[in-house]
Amino acid sequence: GAGVSQSPSNKVTEKGKDVELRCDPISGHTALYWYRQRLGQGLEFLIYFQGNSAPDKSGLPSDRFSAERTGESVSTLTIQRTQQEDSAVYLCASSLRSGRFGGQPQHFGDGTRLSIL
Amino acid sequence: QKEVEQNSGPLSVPEGAIASLNCTYSDRGSQSFFWYRQYSGKSPELIMSIYSNGDKEDGRFTAQLNKASQYVSLLIRDSQPSDSATYLCAVIGDKIIFGKGTRLHILP
Numbered sequence: 276g277a278g279v280s281q282s283p284s285n286k287v288t289e290k291g292k293d294v295e296l297r298c299d300p301i302s303g304h305t306a307l308y309w310y311r312q313r314l315g316q317g318l319e320f321l322i323y324f325q326g327n328s329a330p331d332k333s334g335l336p337s338d339r340f341s342a343e344r345t346g347e348s349v350s351t352l353t354i355q356r357t358q359q360e361d362s363a364v365y366l367c368a369s370s371l372r373s374g375r376f377g378g379q380p381q382h383f384g385d386g387t388r389l390s391i392l
Numbered sequence: 393q394k395e396v397e398q399n400s401g402p403l404s405v406p407e408g409a410i411a412s413l414n415c416t417y418s419d420r421g422s423q424s425f426f427w428y429r430q431y432s433g434k435s436p437e438l439i440m441s442i443y444s445n446g447d448k449e450d451g452r453f454t455a456q457l458n459k460a461s462q463y464v465s466l467l468i469r470d471s472q473p474s475d476s477a478t479y480l481c482a483v484i485g486d487k488i489i490f491g492k493g494t495r496l497h498i499l500p
Contacts, residue, residue: 310490323488331487
């Protein structure tokens with residue numbers, strides 16, 4: 276596909292369950308970012324992958340959050356033991372490489388809307 | 393704490409007028425600056441990037457950067473109702489920081 280693809284588009288789950296969100300970046304984009312956006316709020320940076328370098332996890336809010344990416348392909352964001360405050364839209368973006376945080380514009384997927392009951 | 397500040401709005405502008413959106417940032421080492429538009433319930437969409445001081449024009453949009461004063465602005469000429477959205481400023485220094493956005497409402 277031409278753009279960043281995220282799945283599922285919507286996820287409703289019970290408190291305490293684990294969830295896994297998927298992001299398929301634009302082909303050739305070595306940088307990949309995860310953000311969280313709560314209702315009516317700005318973007319909250321979570322984690323950044325650049326090629327095979329160690330990811331920048333400085334934005335992850337707790338150890339319940341983790342993410343993986345193999346090479347320059349698909350990434351998964353996992354939230355364990357979900358809490359109601361995890362309810363948000365989770366956005367993935369990718370960009371071409373240029374420096375630590377890209378310096379390149381980011382292209383966003385449509386997001387996963389996560390609702391914790 | 394490095395920050396990016398935007399007026400949350402809503403900013404109401406009559407159709408056909410110029411909308412002016414402002415963003416200030418605290419990290420003097422910031423190098424790259426972006427404006428994203430986000431419609432309600434949708435993901436952000438890149439509309440402008442700017443890297444050096446001065447103005448950059450693209451159609452009805454003009455981005456202005458002043459690194460000495462640490463601000464970046466976006467002008468939208470001939471505002472249209474379809475420009476009604478939240479506009480996010482993003483600043484890249486040693487990390488990327490997004491502002492919380494300014495809600496723009498174009499009055500028909």
